[in-house]
Structures are given as C-alpha cells and as structure tokens.
Amino acid sequence: MTTIEQLRESAQVICDTFGEIPQTAMVLGSGFGEFAKILTDTKVLPYADIPHMCISTAPDHVGRLVCGKVNGVPVLLMQGRLHHYEGYSFAQTVYPVQALSLAGVKNLILTNAAGGINTDYAVGDFSLITDHIKLCDPSPMHGANIPELGPRFFDMTNAYDKTLRTLALQAAQETGIALKEGVYAYMSGPQFETPAEIRALNVLGADLVGMSTVAETIAANHCGMKVLGISCVTNMAAGVTGAPITSEEVNETGAKMLSQFSTLAAAILAKIAQNR
Numbered sequence: 001m002t003t004i005e006q007l008r009e010s011a012q013v014i015c016d017t018f019g020e021i022p023q024t025a026m027v028l029g030s031g032f033g034e035f036a037k038i039l040t041d042t043k044v045l046p047y048a049d050i051p052h053m054c055i056s057t058a059p060d061h062v063g064r065l066v067c068g069k070v071n072g073v074p075v076l077l078m079q080g081r082l083h084h085y086e087g088y089s090f091a092q093t094v095y096p097v098q099a100l101s102l103a104g105v106k107n108l109i110l111t112n113a114a115g116g117i118n119t120d121y122a123v124g125d126f127s128l129i130t131d132h133i134k135l136c137d138p139s140p141m142h143g144a145n146i147p148e149l150g151p152r153f154f155d156m157t158n159a160y161d162k163t164l165r166t167l168a169l170q171a172a173q174e175t176g177i178a179l180k181e182g183v184y185a186y187m188s189g190p191q192f193e194t195p196a197e198i199r200a201l202n203v204l205g206a207d208l209v210g211m212s213t214v215a216e217t218i219a220a221n222h223c224g225m226k227v228l229g230i231s232c233v234t235n236m237a238a239g240v241t242g243a244p245i246t247s248e249e250v251n252e253t254g255a256k257m258l259s260q261f262s263t264l265a266a267a268i269l270a271k272i273a274q275n276r
C-alpha cells in the first residue's frame with residue numbers, strides 16, 4: 001500500500017534531480033517514447049533511481065523521467081508507463097502520477113495507442129479523450145485514502161479537463177492536424193479484446209479501447225491535477241474489420257504517426273503555456 005511518506009521521498013528525489021518542476025507532465029504511450037528526443041536542455045531520471053517506484057516492463061516503454069523544453073516550453077515526460085497487465089496493482093501503476101503531483105506538476109497529458117471502435121475513425125487518427133468507461137477491476141484509489149493527496153470521494157464529471165481540451169483543439173487546428181473526440185474504454189489486457197467485447201463496448205458508448213490511461217486519470221483527478229487524454233488509433237478494434245490485431249501493427253502505426261504526434265504535442269504544450 002502506498003504511503004504519503006513514500007510519495008514524499010520519491011517527490012524529493014524528482015525535485016532534487018530536476019530543480020524547477022514544469023507545470024505540465026506528459027505520459028508517452030506506446031510508439032511515442034521517441035518524442036523525448038525533441039526535447040532540449042534535458043535531464044533524465046530512471047524509474048529505478050526513484051525510491052518506491054516500479055519499473056516499466058512493457059516493450060518500448062523505456063522507464064525514465066525526462067525533463068526538458070519543447071520550443072522553450074518546459075515539460076516533464078514519463079518515457080514509459082506502468083500497466084496493470086504487467087502484474088502491478090492499480091495503486092502501483094498510478095504511483096508516478098501521485099509523486100509528480102507532490103513534486104508540483106499541475107497538468108497531466110496522457111497519451112496512448114488505442115483500438116478504434118467507432119467506424120468514423122481510421123487508423124492513424126488522433127482523438128482527444130472526452131470521457132472514459134471502466135467496467136471492471138478496482139479503482140486505483142481502493143483502500144485507505146491518503147488525505148494529503150485528496151478526498152475519499154471525488155468528482156469525475158470533468159475528468160478530462162474541458163479547458164485543456166479546448167486548448168488542444170485550437171492547437172490542432174493551427175497545426176492542421178485532425179483531432180477527433182471520443183470516449184475511451186479501459187480493458188485490462190494484455191490480450192486484445194474479442195469482437196463480442198467490442199460490440200458490447202460500442203453499445204455502451206465507447207469510441208476507443210485501450211489498456212492504460214484510465215487509472216492514471218482517476219489518480220490525477222483525486223489529487224487535483226488537470227488531465228488531457230490523447231489517443232492514437234493504431235488499429236481498428238477487434239471485429240471492426242475482421243483482421244487480427246497484432247502488437248506489431250500497433251507499434252508500426254505509432255512509429256508512422258510519431259512526427260505528426262510530435263508536432264501536435266508541441267503545439268498543445270505551447271498553447272497550455274500561453275494560457276497560464
């Protein structure tokens with residue numbers, strides 16, 4: 001079980017390593033880890049050097065914090081996230097989010113690769129997450145509450161912050177990169193879904209499906225951070241086209257979209273910084 005003392009120790013190491021902490025942190029989803037390369041003035045802190053933090057085991061998730069600037073705008077990147085399917089508890093998967101909050105981060109941009117359920121999507125599309133559906137598994141806030149982080153019961157009405165979404169849509173329009181909007185359904189994986197599960201999620205109102213992001217969003221809302229969620233549709237979800245889903249396809253699409261993702265992410269970071 002996470003304690004406030006553990007989190008404070010982790011936050012102290014983050015602050016000691018990076019000095020001034022950027023207002024905005026960004027979690028880089030599958031395929032987008034290389035975004036860290038466009039940062040200047042970088043400092044790096046491997047997860048293994050942060051007390052009490054777990055390491056990333058998912059392919060392509062390097063497992064380190066990278067602090068630097070994108071076109072002069074400070075940002076703290078999580079290059080690699082922790083997933084429940086890796087065997088971590090939900091509490092462990094959100095530990096870095098809570099530590100970043102204690103270190104002083106206010107805005108959290110969560111990015112991911114997702115399957116497209118809504119047939120208005122095409123592979124390679126970017127979509128803002130407007131809301132999420134999590135049907136099963138305990139909340140990451142399950143267990144004793146840590147009042148220093150946030151209240152026992154908390155609102156999720158604006159879980160994906162409306163102001164940040166508006167800024168992201170403006171940034172997308174200015175860069176000419178299409179940014180759709182949709183509801184993200186969490187499935188625990190690591191298996192991709194069955195076609196029947198995808199049909200059920202479709203009926204429930206989900207546009208996108210993936211194995212991350214939602215626990216982090218819950219933890220970030222608990223501790224009062226503002227969240228922006230961005231999915232890249234790396235494949236159409238199970239049964240939508242009938243083609244089997246492979247992790248190679250997911251990674252290939254992510255790699256193909258990296259340059260556009262970088263342009264979009266940089267524009268969004270600039271917009272958020274201007275709006276302070």
Ligand code: HPA
Binds near residue numbers: 245
């Ligand atoms: N399902 C779940 N997670 C995913 C998918 C998917 O189709 N694509 C990328 N991550």
